[in-house]
Amino acid sequence: MGGQRRVRQSAIRMLAREYSDSSLTEVGAGEFDPSFVVTKLGARINRALVGGVIDRMERRDGDNGPSYSGSLRDPTGSHVFNIAPFQPELHADAEELLARFESGDRFLMILVGRSRWFEQEDGGVFMSLRAEQFTVCDKETYSMWLVGAADSTLRRLDAYEKSIGIDPDQNSMEEAGIPSDLIKGLIASREHYPEFDSENYQVGVLQALSAASGRTNLIQEAPEPPSDSGHDGNDAESDTITPIEPAGDLHGTIIATIKARDSGEGVEYDSIILSCVESGFSREDAEDALESLRDIDGAIIEPRFGFFRILPTS
Amino acid sequence: MSDDGKYAAQVAMVKEECKDADEGEIAKEFKRYEEEFLIPPADALRSVMRKFQTEAGIEVTKSSSPSTQQAAEKKVERFSDLNSDDRNVTIEVAVISYTPRIQKMKSGEERKIAFGWIEDNPWESSDKRERWDYKDWGDKSKNLAPGSIVRLEGVSVNEWNDKRSINVNSTSRVTTLKEGGPVVHQPSDEPLTIEKASAMEGFVSLVARVVSTKPDVIVKRDGSGQLNVVRGRLADSTGSISMLSWADFDHEPGSLVRIEGATIRRFRETPEVNISDSTTVEVYHDNSFASLDQLSSSVKSNISDLRNGMRDVEITLQIESWNQRSFTSKDGTERVVRSGDVMDPTGRCRLTAWCDFDPKPGDFIHLKEARVQSWQGSPDLVIDDISQATNLDNPAWDQIDPEDHWVDVDLTDLVSGGTRRGIRTSGTIVFVTNDSGIIERCPESLPDGNRKCRKRLRDGSCIDHGAQRGEEDLRIRLVLDNGVSNVSLLLSKEPAEAFLKMSQADVAEKISKDGQELFLTSIREESLGRNVSVNGLALIDDQGAMVLADSATLDQTPASDAANLVMQKWGVAL
Numbered sequence: 001m002g003g004q005r006r007v008r009q010s011a012i013r014m015l016a017r018e019y020s021d022s023s024l025t026e027v028g029a030g031e032f033d034p035s036f037v038v039t040k041l042g043a044r045i046n047r048a049l050v051g052g053v054i055d056r057m058e059r060r061d062g063d064n065g066p067s068y069s070g071s072l073r074d075p076t077g078s079h080v081f082n083i084a085p086f087q088p089e090l091h092a093d094a095e096e097l098l099a100r101f102e103s104g105d106r107f108l109m110i111l112v113g114r115s116r117w118f119e120q121e122d123g124g125v126f127m128s129l130r131a132e133q134f135t136v137c138d139k140e141t142y143s144m145w146l147v148g149a150a151d152s153t154l155r156r157l158d159a160y161e162k163s164i165g166i167d168p169d170q171n172s173m174e175e176a177g178i179p180s181d182l183i184k185g186l187i188a189s190r191e192h193y194p195e196f197d198s199e200n201y202q203v204g205v206l207q208a209l210s211a212a213s214g215r216t217n218l219i220q221e222a223p224e225p226p227s228d229s230g231h232d233g234n235d236a237e238s239d240t241i242t243p244i245e246p247a248g249d250l251h252g253t254i255i256a257t258i259k260a261r262d263s264g265e266g267v268e269y270d271s272i273i274l275s276c277v278e279s280g281f282s283r284e285d286a287e288d289a290l291e292s293l294r295d296i297d298g299a300i301i302e303p304r305f306g307f308f309r310i311l312p313t314s
Numbered sequence: 315m316s317d318d319g320k321y322a323a324q325v326a327m328v329k330e331e332c333k334d335a336d337e338g339e340i341a342k343e344f345k346r347y348e349e350e351f352l353i354p355p356a357d358a359l360r361s362v363m364r365k366f367q368t369e370a371g372i373e374v375t376k377s378s379s380p381s382t383q384q385a386a387e388k389k390v391e392r393f394s395d396l397n398s399d400d401r402n403v404t405i406e407v408a409v410i411s412y413t414p415r416i417q418k419m420k421s422g423e424e425r426k427i428a429f430g431w432i433e434d435n436p437w438e439s440s441d442k443r444e445r446w447d448y449k450d451w452g453d454k455s456k457n458l459a460p461g462s463i464v465r466l467e468g469v470s471v472n473e474w475n476d477k478r479s480i481n482v483n484s485t486s487r488v489t490t491l492k493e494g495g496p497v498v499h500q501p502s503d504e505p506l507t508i509e510k511a512s513a514m515e516g517f518v519s520l521v522a523r524v525v526s527t528k529p530d531v532i533v534k535r536d537g538s539g540q541l542n543v544v545r546g547r548l549a550d551s552t553g554s555i556s557m558l559s560w561a562d563f564d565h566e567p568g569s570l571v572r573i574e575g576a577t578i579r580r581f582r583e584t585p586e587v588n589i590s591d592s593t594t595v596e597v598y599h600d601n602s603f604a605s606l607d608q609l610s611s612s613v614k615s616n617i618s619d620l621r622n623g624m625r626d627v628e629i630t631l632q633i634e635s636w637n638q639r640s641f642t643s644k645d646g647t648e649r650v651v652r653s654g655d656v657m658d659p660t661g662r663c664r665l666t667a668w669c670d671f672d673p674k675p676g677d678f679i680h681l682k683e684a685r686v687q688s689w690q691g692s693p694d695l696v697i698d699d700i701s702q703a704t705n706l707d708n709p710a711w712d713q714i715d716p717e718d719h720w721v722d723v724d725l726t727d728l729v730s731g732g733t734r735r736g737i738r739t740s741g742t743i744v745f746v747t748n749d750s751g752i753i754e755r756c757p758e759s760l761p762d763g764n765r766k767c768r769k770r771l772r773d774g775s776c777i778d779h780g781a782q783r784g785e786e787d788l789r790i791r792l793v794l795d796n797g798v799s800n801v802s803l804l805l806s807k808e809p810a811e812a813f814l815k816m817s818q819a820d821v822a823e824k825i826s827k828d829g830q831e832l833f834l835t836s837i838r839e840e841s842l843g844r845n846v847s848v849n850g851l852a853l854i855d856d857q858g859a860m861v862l863a864d865s866a867t868l869d870q871t872p873a874s875d876a877a878n879l880v881m882q883k884w885g886v887a888l
């Protein structure tokens with residue numbers, strides 16, 4: 001594609017899980033060079049095309065004007081997006097979304113955004129997208145996006161599998177038949193990420209395809225019946241996972257976060273998970289650890305759904 | 315309410331938290347998440363719960379925003395201006411050393427880091443500098459070469475045991491202001507294929523077969539005389555390239571040569587091998603190298619291969635239309651020029667003949683030594699002598715119907731190729747530009763008297779003709795993207811009207827009633843994230859790629875069919 005300056009970066013179709021699992025970023029060397037988030041499957045994302053049901057929408061008023069933050073939920077997780085004060089052309093539509101969201105309405109959206117991230121001192125990276133354009137869409141448009149995102153993910157999975165055992169250099173990758181747009185990202189991903197199981201992404205793709213085919217129930221596990229004893233049935237997965245090895249640091253982070261933020265009401269689920277993600281743990285591990293602390297260690301309690309407190313020692 | 319049972323488990327959990335919520339409403343919401351948003355009830359629990367908590371006025375804490383933690387930029391010249399807790403620092407430094415190392419992180423991940431020395435005040439001699447340690451957490455090895463001077467942005471100060479140092483993070487930006495050592499660029503003697511050589515510029519070595527040679531004369535611009543040169547064409551199994559030799563070149567067509575130290579230069583958009591006195595050209599022996607006959611297919615072009623500036627083009631075409639017109643040339647003589655539209659299976663273009671050539675629509679013709687010129691941005695063929703053209707007795711392919719001749723081209727192939735007419739491609743709309751809608755064009759007549767200026771007025775003024783009362787026109791600009799490549803997509807009045815299912819007058823009325831912003835919102839609702847198929851002309855140049863659409867159609871394939879196709883393509887099953 002010429003490799004010329006100022007080539008517009010293409011919008012990569014991306015399910016939420018793959019994007020939020022990323023911790024590798026690449027800042028361009030020159031002043032105007034693009035920056036990228038590199039996923040485990042080797043997608044180099046400067047611009048992404050995402051979709052989902054709106055799950056959160058907030059406005060903050062700062063010195064420079066309002067900014068907005070929201071989440072879009074797809075079958076694999078949530079994309080966090082932001083609209084900055086210096087994007088006034090998006091503010092009218094953002095207000096409209098906010099009003100609809102706050103009135104209790106929920107709706108599907110398509111969003112094109114540029115990758116952004118926040119990094120903590122100890123290496124944790126938290127991914128988000130700065131909205132470029134977005135629209136409320138119908139189910140058919142969203143389903144077609146799911147199909148496109150699944151196709152794009154399968155293409156990366158295929159390239160990733162071909163790259164296993166291949167020397168991480170341009171020539172070897174080309175010879176292995178890996179598409180040229182994925183080679184740079186796969187090399188970077190191999191250097192950065194420890195070995196991982198790509199099965200999760202395969203499952204995500206199947207969830208997306210089954211949702212798009214109108215078969216939401218096929219691969220979902222049957223929900224556990226709620227137990228009388230309280231809250232341990234609030235998430236269908238909580239009973240099916242095997243207890244994880246206690247990772248001291250992760251548990252410590254959760255306890256510390258709750259201690260620091262609890263002003264009597266408990267600390268909200270998302271806030272604890274975000275704090276763990278910011279500290280460099282994966283969302284998945286943090287969710288597991290939170291449940292393990294509650295259900296197995298009993299160190300924390302969930303007195304109200306979604307709010308956690310330290311078990312009072314009396 | 316028959317769905318109540320299905321969601322009973324989840325409804326009960328929401329009900330427990332939100333005592334006043336109506337069970338029917340809760341079930342309805344779960345149903346909506348499942349059927350409209352495609353999220354199964356177990357996964358939707360947290361979202362639905364939050365919605366009803368919010369409605370019941372139960373405080374839901376907002377997640378803390380990492381963005382508020384961003385410190386303001388601090389720009390300093392000397393290390394001594396820094397405090398121990400400064401973040402987001404900008405400073406220019408000289409890089410003294412860079413030592414990479416692998417460090418194991420708490421999370422068990424291995425991370426490539428590096429440490430070394432940097433000195434402030436980098437433009438002064440070293441006795442006026444201060445030296446600090448630094449750590450590179452962001453893998454900036456490419457830009458932190460010892461000996462170079464760099465600007466660090468977004469770095470932070472670290473203090474440990476009373477000693478301060480700089481942390482370069484992965485979000486930091488490192489800009490090279492002065493390179494370290496000279497960049498060593500070794501030109502390779504290893505011969506390249508013509509395909510690879512065509513994509514580069516500068517020194518190359520090649521092994522290729524000489525296809526044709528022709529002595530030519532170049533007249534020096536300053537009138538001081540003329541130079542004898544040899545023009546020709548070289549080929550290998552990957553393609554062919556034209557050649558210009560400024561030195562003697564006496565290798566006959568058919569001979570195989572090894573050329574060392576030639577340069578690739580570009581004439582318009584076409585690469586050309588330049589041979590000078592310092593280039594070595596030797597006869598090369600390789601019995602397995604493709605013969606001239608075998609190479610003839612790489613020498614023969616298709617319309618899709620044509621690039622502005624090509625010479626010696628051999629090509630087979632079907633005539634779509636043919637016209638002639640006469641005009642008076644500068645020297646007062648009457649001249650005739652003939653031209654028409656031509657096609658092959660890869661596309662369509664124009665052919666101009668400066669000779670007595672009169673084919674009929676539907677004829678198949680074969681051209682030799684044709685040249686390519688740019689005409690309205692698209693590469694078009696030119697012949698100067700009737701001996702370059704032959705009419706073919708037998709059709710070269712099944713007659714192409716000019717009414718419906720669109721060649722399907724993948725968006726990525728389109729973008730990496732050259733300008734082409736008559737293409738059909740597809741992609742997803744990812745951007746609607748803010749200037750889409752009604753624009754005003756300059757009505758001033760051009761000197762030739764036949765055409766109007768038609769440039770777009772900005773603030774009521776034409777760049778050439780000043781303030782004007784503009785003529786309204788409809789134009790939509792979009793970005794078409796397939797996840798790997800993208801093009802700008804321009805819909806002029808007719809295709810825009812068809813795409814929007816609105817006349818220009820309706821658009822003008824809608825904008826004056828609702829405003830430009832709501833009009834754009836409505837286009838985004840219709841098209842953002844949707845797949846479209848586009849017929850038209852693709853213009854590819856240094857500025858990027860653009861498709862001028864004859865028509866653009868939203869893809870109506872049902873998602874379930876598309877899902878099945880994707881499953882077949884990758885061999886996965888639900």
